[in-house]
Amino acid sequence: MEHKVSSDEKSFAELSPTLKELQISKSFKHLNELTPKEKQDFFDSFDVILCDCDGVIFQSLHDVLPGSTEAIDYLKRQGKEVIYVTNNSIIPIEAQLKKFQKCGLEVKKHEIVHPAQTISDHLKSIQFDGLIYCVTSEAFKAVLREEGFQVVEQCTTFVHSLEELRAAIYSDDPVKAVIIDVDFNLSASKLMRAHCHLKNNPDCLFIAGAADTLISLDGKDVIGPGPYISVVENTSKRKALILGKPGVALRDIFMAKYNFKEPQRGLFIGDSLVTDVRFGKMCGFQTLLVLSGSTTREDLQSNLQEMETPDYVIDCLADINGYFS
Ligand SMILES: [Mg+2]
Incomplete structure (x- = not known):
């Protein structure tokens, strides 16, 4: 008699769909699945990076996510402009700047939107x-x-x-x-x-x-x-x-302040579907979701609203370091 494997007996890896499988039903793409030509086209498609901080660069109030600051540094050396857009105003801005500096990133006060x-x-x-x-x-x-x-x-x-x-x-x-x-x-x-x-x-x-x-x-x-x-x-x-993400009023102030002529040449990177992806899309940016923070692979299986479906997904920011030629 055929032994039917109960769900209890399946390993987590078997139960958890791969990002490739998820892509079939959702419209996002995993950067690691792109061909070298597609990767290069993606890399050439943006000039400005709008980057969330917690869950993307920082793991907690004090810890940095391994490799994330190196990835930002790499992108800056490739000529990309980076603006940090966080909902976190609980840390004094001087402490926030010191945190970046400690990780080897020179960030100026006006580059952080909070x-x-x-x-x-x-x-x-x-x-x-x-x-x-x-x-x-x-x-x-x-x-x-x-x-x-x-x-x-x-x-x-x-x-x-x-x-x-x-x-x-x-x-x-x-x-x-x-x-x-x-x-x-x-x-x-x-x-x-x-x-x-x-x-x-x-x-x-x-x-x-x-x-x-x-x-x-x-x-x-x-x-x-x-x-x-x-x-x-x-x-x-x-x-x-x-006036925090994903407020409509923040979008209007933010877009006027930076005067983005071509929002589609901006890439919003964040770890939250509701806060970051939605806000990025509201502004007309491309969106990249990282899975190093508040969103899990399982979250991507749920019925995502169009405004909360990212264009691209990557496991963590560190994966971008040295990614493009
Ligand atoms: Mg975050």
């Missing part, structure tokens, strides 16, 4: 003048202060009574903008205060940076700021202006 800087630039462009209430990291607030904006100090004590709650959420401060980004010390009272400012003053701006539903921590997904932004949107009946 929510705190984008929001600051936006506020300047509209000549914003007023108090800002931030539900963000301290590093985020520091960027705003350095750019000359006034940020309301948050009462950080825990709330133990209704009296303390009132003191935490009701304020006479003439707040004219509420900003939400990643805040590891987020609390109900902070969200309540954000809600109060937005409800009490229809002219108060509502701006968000990173709006990721999930963020990656030690290879695991944890709740990002997205759901909390939605809470305040729902309660205040206001819509936040999203």
